[in-house]
Amino acid sequence: MNTPTPQNTSILELRKATMSWPRPGGGRITAVHSLDLAVQAADLGVIRGPSGSGKTTLLLLAGGLLQPHTGSRIGTPRVGFIFQTLELLPYLDVRQNVRLGLTEKGGEDDVEQLLEELGLTERADHRPHQLSTGECQRTATARALASRPALLLADEPTGNLDPENALIVLRALDGLVQRGGAVLVATHGSIEGLNPTRQFTMDSGSLSESGNTP
Numbered sequence: 001m002n003t004p005t006p007q008n009t010s011i012l013e014l015r016k017a018t019m020s021w022p023r024p025g026g027g028r029i030t031a032v033h034s035l036d037l038a039v040q041a042a043d044l045g046v047i048r049g050p051s052g053s054g055k056t057t058l059l060l061l062a063g064g065l066l067q068p069h070t071g072s073r074i075g076t077p078r079v080g081f082i083f084q085t086l087e088l089l090p091y092l093d094v095r096q097n098v099r100l101g102l103t104e105k106g107g108e109d110d111v112e113q114l115l116e117e118l119g120l121t122e123r124a125d126h127r128p129h130q131l132s133t134g135e136c137q138r139t140a141t142a143r144a145l146a147s148r149p150a151l152l153l154a155d156e157p158t159g160n161l162d163p164e165n166a167l168i169v170l171r172a173l174d175g176l177v178q179r180g181g182a183v184l185v186a187t188h189g190s191i192e193g194l195n196p197t198r199q200f201t202m203d204s205g206s207l208s209e210s211g212n213t214p
Contacts, residue, residue, distance in 0.1 A: 010038040011150055012062060017071035019057050031057040033205040043182040046191055049202030055186035059153045080149030084156045086140040088128045094139050095124040101146030114142040118172055134165030141169050152176055154185045170194045
């Protein structure tokens with residue numbers, strides 16, 4: 001699969017990005033506060049923090065699914081998402097769900113390659129309700145990778161997985177980075193098998209970077 005060539009410039013930046021909503025009874029809830037983030041090709045960033053700290057909101061801002069109320073998002077990389085809720089279409093089989101990620105014609109070879117890489121070839125004709133949790137997660141991962149993203153955003157991609165399935169997913173994400181793509185992972189779970197180049201902590205809507213030591 002073709003992937004972007006690593007560069008020294010940022011492919012995406014969030015500058016002083018703030019996201020908030022009205023609070024019932026008055027005031028506002030701030031999910032992300034004056035956040036700065038610059039992502040470069042071949043970055044593998046892991047974002048940790050408690051539930052409600054703003055990790056998912058950060059990923060949605062980075063992917064352009066939310067626009068910051070103040071501040072800016074700079075850059076238009078091709079983005080792939082692995083949603084925490086997976087968002088597989090129940091009336092499509094595994095192969096068809098993965099095909100949804102294609103952004104270019106002639107990507108059938110990519111689909112078959114991803115099915116094999118993620119151990120889904122024998123389940124390709126099954127629908128989501130016929131799959132295990134791990135198989136559904138791997139299907140969502142394959143769909144995100146099928147778009148040949150410059151930036152892949154993964155929200156708790158291993159949160160409900162056994163170690164074997166988690167390792168398959170994490171290896172696929174690491175493979176994208178090795179080919180020049182960037183990955184941001186928000187997780188509470190283990191990242192054993194993943195070698196992040198950057199690590200972040202999210203706390204009450206604020207992001208801090210703590211280095212690259214697991």
